[in-house]
Amino acid sequence: MSVQPEAQQPEPARKPVPEPEKVSRRRLLRYLMWGSTGVFALATAGVGLGMFWPRKIQGFGGKVVAGPVSKFAQPLSVTVVREGKFYVSHVTTRYAPVEGLIALYWRCVHLGCTVPWVPAEDRFHCPCHGSIYDHAGKNIAGPAPRPLDWMPLTIEKGIVVVDTGKINQRHAVEANQITPFKG
Numbered sequence: 571m572s573v574q575p576e577a578q579q580p581e582p583a584r585k586p587v588p589e590p591e592k593v594s595r596r597r598l599l600r601y602l603m604w605g606s607t608g609v610f611a612l613a614t615a616g617v618g619l620g621m622f623w624p625r626k627i628q629g630f631g632g633k634v635v636a637g638p639v640s641k642f643a644q645p646l647s648v649t650v651v652r653e654g655k656f657y658v659s660h661v662t663t664r665y666a667p668v669e670g671l672i673a674l675y676w677r678c679v680h681l682g683c684t685v686p687w688v689p690a691e692d693r694f695h696c697p698c699h700g701s702i703y704d705h706a707g708k709n710i711a712g713p714a715p716r717p718l719d720w721m722p723l724t725i726e727k728g729i730v731v732v733d734t735g736k737i738n739q740r741h742a743v744e745a746n747q748i749t750p751f752k753g
């Protein structure tokens with residue numbers, strides 16, 4: 571008995587596999603050129619925007635938030651703000667031409683020691699050589715040659731902000747150094 575070979579099934583037609591597109595050298599260079607142009611444009615736009623974007627509130631050397639204005643409401647209160655290296659002093663007409671808030675840089679104008687507020691003495695008293703300053707930072711004893719330096723203070727939507735990037739020397743306590751208190 572002879573064995574009949576199995577009838578061969580026709581193979582299913584295969585779909586032609588598309589050859590991967592070859593990227594020509596010229597096209598590759600074009601991609602690279604546009605890519606680097608795009609990166610450059612984005613970087614330039616970033617720098618440009620950075621110049622016009624409002625600067626963030628920052629630490630010493632920039633604007634520092636001292637706190638809500640209610641924190642400084644008490645006349646003759648002196649509050650230290652360590653982040654900004656200053657005091658917010660609520661002065662009255664006993665110490666200044668007008669009542670309001672003044673920001674005092676805590677650095678002694680004699681030789682640069684940090685001057686603490688001493689509540690028991692009701693004044694600033696430098697531990698280094700004994701300079702003494704009153705509520706408005708006026709030098710009243712010791713070797714300090716002038717009042718403590720001051721910084722611009724603003725009240726923005728109920729928040730006290732001090733610009734520690736603008737430290738001002740002075741030889742007298744004057745009204746323009748004091749921000750009227752708006753509670």
Ligand code: FES
Pocket residue numbers: 678679680681682683696697698699700701712713714
């Ligand atoms: S550094 Fe303050 S009195 Fe000399």
